[in-house]
Amino acid sequence: MQNKLSPNQELYFMSLALEEARKAKFMGEVPIGAIIVHKNQIVGRGHNLREQNQDATAHAEVLAIQDACRTLKSWRLWDCQLFVTVEPCMMCSGAIINSQLPEIYFGTRDPKAGTVQSLYQLLNDQRLNHQVRVYEGLFQRESSQIMQDFFREIRLRRKKLKKSKQISRNF
Numbered sequence: 001m002q003n004k005l006s007p008n009q010e011l012y013f014m015s016l017a018l019e020e021a022r023k024a025k026f027m028g029e030v031p032i033g034a035i036i037v038h039k040n041q042i043v044g045r046g047h048n049l050r051e052q053n054q055d056a057t058a059h060a061e062v063l064a065i066q067d068a069c070r071t072l073k074s075w076r077l078w079d080c081q082l083f084v085t086v087e088p089c090m091m092c093s094g095a096i097i098n099s100q101l102p103e104i105y106f107g108t109r110d111p112k113a114g115t116v117q118s119l120y121q122l123l124n125d126q127r128l129n130h131q132v133r134v135y136e137g138l139f140q141r142e143s144s145q146i147m148q149d150f151f152r153e154i155r156l157r158r159k160k161l162k163k164s165k166q167i168s169r170n171f
């Protein structure tokens with residue numbers, strides 16, 4: 001399959017993945033969002049819901065893949081593209097391979113858990129039965145910034161909580 005999306009379409013779909021990431025952030029979830037496109041139509045959406053669902057597998061990519069499979073009534077996501085704000089982890093890369101997605105676009109690398117470019121290159125491993133075309137860097141700055149802001153806010157909240165506990169011990 002050739003990449004049939006124009007640069008404007010690529011930007012549009014990645015902007016929707018960023019909207020999904022903002023939804024996750026608003027809910028107190030790690031702000032990662034994903035969109036799956038089939039023939040220029042959105043067939044799957046997802047954002048992290050691990051905390052809300054208390055489910056380690058509730059990653060944006062997995063939820064978007066599940067949504068797309070339901071929409072298309074097939075576990076094979078041929079002729080689809082995945083747009084995700086952050087480089088997928090090992091579990092999500094496995095789901096991408098198993099659903100036979102031919103293309104993914106991701107915004108920013110994850111140096112601690114990314115298995116597309118950072119720690120491993122799982123999606124292009126020739127030993128596996130499926131390889132994926134990877135496009136990196138759409139909305140890289142925005143995808144990175146939302147993650148940095150989220151974790152900075154968490155650190156500030158923890159620092160304030162620790163300080164308030166210290167103050168209450170002194171009384």
